[in-house]
Amino acid sequence: MQASIEAPIDTSAAVHFIEPNDRFRPDFNRLPFQFLHRLTDHPLFALPRLLELAQATRRDRPRDLYYDAGPDIRADQRWDQMGPKPFVVEEALHRIETCGAWVTLHQAQKDPEYGALFYECMREFEGLTEVDFNKVMRVEDALIFITSPRRVTPYHIDRECNFLLQIRGEKNLYVFDRNDSDVLPVTEVERFWAVDNNAAVYKPQFQSRATTYRLVPGNGVHIPVNNPHWVQNDDNVSISLSVNFTWNDWERANVHRANFLLRKLGISPRPPKQSALIDAAKNVVISTSYMPAFYMARGGVRFLRRLRGDRGDGFRPKKDDAATA
Numbered sequence: 465m466q467a468s469i470e471a472p473i474d475t476s477a478a479v480h481f482i483e484p485n486d487r488f489r490p491d492f493n494r495l496p497f498q499f500l501h502r503l504t505d506h507p508l509f510a511l512p513r514l515l516e517l518a519q520a521t522r523r524d525r526p527r528d529l530y531y532d533a534g535p536d537i538r539a540d541q542r543w544d545q546m547g548p549k550p551f552v553v554e555e556a557l558h559r560i561e562t563c564g565a566w567v568t569l570h571q572a573q574k575d576p577e578y579g580a581l582f583y584e585c586m587r588e589f590e591g592l593t594e595v596d597f598n599k600v601m602r603v604e605d606a607l608i609f610i611t612s613p614r615r616v617t618p619y620h621i622d623r624e625c626n627f628l629l630q631i632r633g634e635k636n637l638y639v640f641d642r643n644d645s646d647v648l649p650v651t652e653v654e655r656f657w658a659v660d661n662n663a664a665v666y667k668p669q670f671q672s673r674a675t676t677y678r679l680v681p682g683n684g685v686h687i688p689v690n691n692p693h694w695v696q697n698d699d700n701v702s703i704s705l706s707v708n709f710t711w712n713d714w715e716r717a718n719v720h721r722a723n724f725l726l727r728k729l730g731i732s733p734r735p736p737k738q739s740a741l742i743d744a745a746k747n748v749v750i751s752t753s754y755m756p757a758f759y760m761a762r763g764g765v766r767f768l769r770r771l772r773g774d775r776g777d778g779f780r781p782k783k784d785d786a787a788t789a
Contacts, residue, residue, distance in 0.1 A: 481585055488592035493625050493688045496639045496675065501629050504681040508578060509631045509703050511557065514569070514610060517578065518553050521569055528570040531556050533612075535564040539694045540666040541618045557610065560701055565612045572606040582606035585707045589627060601709035611635075611702040617695035619666035621648070621656060622687070623717070624708040629684040633702035637685055638674040640692040646670055648692055650735060651727070656690075657717045658724035664692050679704070715747045722746035 483500035491497050507513060521529045531553050532546040549556075556565040573582040586604070590597050597604075605624065611617070611633075621642070628637070640647045647670050655663035674693075677685045687693060689711070716736050723733035723746075734742055 480588065481581075482588045482592065484592055487686075488589075489594050492593040492595060492686065496677075496688065496691055497686050498677055499627075499684050499686065500682060501684055502682070503581075503629055503631055503705065506581070506631070508581060509608075509705070511560075511610075511701075511703075514608065514703070515554060515557050517569055517572060517575055517608070518557060518567070520575065521572075522553055525571060525574065528574075529553055529568070530570070531565055531567040533563045533565040537564070537566075537616045537618060539616055539619050539696075540668070541616075542662040543618065543620070544662060560610060560612050563612060564615055565610075566615055566617060567610040569608040569610075570605055572608050573604070578606055582707060585627075585629075589707065597709060600712055602712040602714075604709040605706070607706040607708060609702070609704040609706065611695075611697050611704075613697060613699045613701060615697045615702075617697075619664065619692060619694040620662070621653075621664045621690045621692050622708075623657075623689060624706075624710050625689050626687040626706050626708040627684060628679075628687060629705045629707065630679040630681055631703040631705060632681055633698060633700040634678070634680045635695055635697040635702050637677040637679050637695050638671070638693060639677065639685065639687060640670070640674050642688065642691045644670075644673060647673060648690070650723075653690060654720045654724035654727070657720040666692075666694065714751070715743060718747040718750040719743050721750050 481502050483502070485497075485499055487495075487497035487499070503509070518529065532543075532549060533556060534547050537546070551559075553567060556563055556567060559565070560567075573579040582604075586597060609617075642648055647667060648664060652663045652665060679685065719736040723735070726733040736743060
């Protein structure tokens with residue numbers, strides 16, 4: 465009997481995934497806003513297909529995969545305070561209903577099927593925002609989140625400009641104003657861009673200042689760069705797609721890095737956008753000195769991790785005590 469061959473999914477035939485509204489053009493990367501989409505029943509987001517993607521990512525691009533697991537994750541918990549990963553990501557996905565996992569698959573667009581969908585979404589967002597992304601973006605990323613029931617995604621800020629699309633399950637997304645210096649002091653922003661992805665500190669006394677977005681299948685939220693946020697999942701598995709990119713213009717980030725270093729020297733620095741000449745000088749100094757040293761140090765850390773057996777996905781096999789006795 466001849467084996468049947470399943471035809472590949474033609475994502476290019478499905479157009480107009482994103483519903484237009486009047487917020488895209490004026491509020492893009494300025495203010496958070498909600499929008500609607502038509503990806504809810506797309507077969508690429510079925511768990512078996514996502515398991516295939518996770519397996520391929522761990523095999524071919526292990527540093528594009530992250531997961532952690534734990535039943536009592538808090539909004540104020542740092543990412544480097546997560547517990548050990550007890551099993552590989554495939555097992556986490558098999559146990560997703562019960563293991564308290566948060567799985568992220570970066571660069572999903574490198575898979576051709578996900579890539580076709582991602583670039584169609586990017587094309588539509590370009591049209592809606594009237595921004596040529598090719599001229600402003602540095603790194604693009606199709607990022608898929610798969611989350612266990614009742615799991616919290618801790619409070620944080622991102623360097624990416626983000627369109628978050630809810631595919632399956634329901635959850636609350638709490639987004640804060642990045643210009644509220646009580647919520648996000650400039651010193652935390654400087655530290656974030658300079659040395660610490662966990663620099664933003666959750667302040668429960670200001671929780672009432674957050675805007676609550678109820679994410680359900682078929683809607684999404686635009687989150688501008690550095691807007692603080694955290695997520696509380698409902699009693700269901702959640703699947704979300706983040707269509708995002710980092711900006712090609714690093715000057716503002718480099719000014720924050722320079723200001724972080726100046727504060728270390730006891731100098732009170734001038735904030736970004738107050739002097740074009742000073743900002744340009746800070747950008748040149750950081751681009752030619754601090755950043756090359758930073759990337760060299762980070763490469764050394766990754767090399768040492770590989771020597772210890774860390775494959776890049778965060779999972780390290782336990783040592784065989786009998787073999788080393």
